[in-house]
Amino acid sequence: MSQDSTPDTQRRSGMVALVGRPNVGKSTLVNALVGEKVSIVTPKPQTTRHRIIGVLTEGETQIALVDTPGMHSQQKTALNRVMNETAVASLAGIDVVLFMVEAGQWRDEDAAALARLARLPCPVGLIVNKTDRFKDKTELLPFMEKASTQRAFDFVVPLSAQRRDNLPALMHELTSRMPDGPYLFPEDEYTDRNMRFLAAEAVREKLTLFLQQELPYSVAIEIESFESGPEQLEIHACIWVARDNHKSIVIGKGGAMLKKIGRAARLDLVHRLDHRVDLRLWVKVRDNWIDSEAAVRELGH
Incomplete structure (x- = not known):
């Protein structure tokens, strides 16, 4: 259905920020959800330097996925400081936050990044990425239970962004939390960048x-x-x-x-x-x- 033929009152749209320490797979998840290469991806930490939005429009719901630089504790250079500032500033006006961690890995930088979300008024979901590294998924349960206690998360979704495993479960959580309102971007756009x-x-x-x-x-x-x-x-x-x-x-x-x-x-x-x-x-x-x-x-x- 075209954008002009559907009343805004029937539409839902919102902003979803992906945050976490470097190299947990935020950009890979944005690309997987949008179905286009929104953000560059490499195996090296701190590849993402900018606030980049990937736009996902499905049915009458539009989700603007905000990819952010990885939050890191060491701020040795001006570039490090600006990247951290960008990540924190990206949380303004957000409807849902996805706090991403790597399956089986909880580090000091994860705790530091989560602490920055302490006063957010919006829902925060825990995304446990890279679950494909565990052949026996029951081995993940102790880690997920421990990670889930670090905050009163609104939802928890284990997935593999690279293999696109369990993305429908995440989409269900996001879609149900999008507020009523008109699309934020034209429905044929997949990013805010030129x-x-x-x-x-x-x-x-x-x-x-x-x-x-x-x-x-x-x-x-x-x-x-x-x-x-x-x-x-x-x-x-x-x-x-x-x-x-x-x-x-x-x-x-x-x-x-x-x-x-x-x-x-x-x-x-x-x-x-x-x-x-x-x-x-x-x-x-x-x-x-x-x-x-x-x-x-x-x-x-």
Whole structure:
């Protein structure tokens, strides 16, 4: 049924924030529920840096899923502090919070993240992710019982976001808690972010996947130009690094690494945007930008 043909009084819509420590699967769950690649995903913690909304519209209900940076205790850099601030600020005006943990793993950072939710007036559900790692699900029961006592949760759902196991149970909990009201987004949209942002994130995802452990955390992407022509998109992106030696690592011997990153990002964008893409990358140094809050915000965080 089209958006115009259904009265707003018959519709329900609301905001759902996913919170938790880094690397528990928040972005994977958003992508699984929406059915589109809303957020980039890598095996490395703190991949998500921004507040990103994935929009799920089913029947007469629309759920805006707010993916947030992982809440972490260590705030060594300005980038860490801004990411934590973003995660906390994302809780304003939320109708339901999904507090996510990793099955069988309760850490100090989980407790610290949960403490930030203490005064929230909205329902908070406990999502136990990565249950597929347990062949015998009865082995999970002691962990779930213990985790459930950390707060008076409104509901508890075990699931595997990667395998999309038990997502209908979560959808039932969310749908039943959405307030009456008009859609917050056009029903044919699946994210609040534009193509420039998606292009920058595609490049950062490949950097995170291909580069050594620490380097991706001191890299930022700035789209310098984005032109949509009749035949292809022309995108020029700058990869900002924090040190001179990082620049040579990103470029690689004979430019091999930069070509590898650009090729993978371009193919990803062609698939996602269904359009030919000409992607050109440059690498520039901005000394220790991750330690400057002004620089962090200037680079889009």
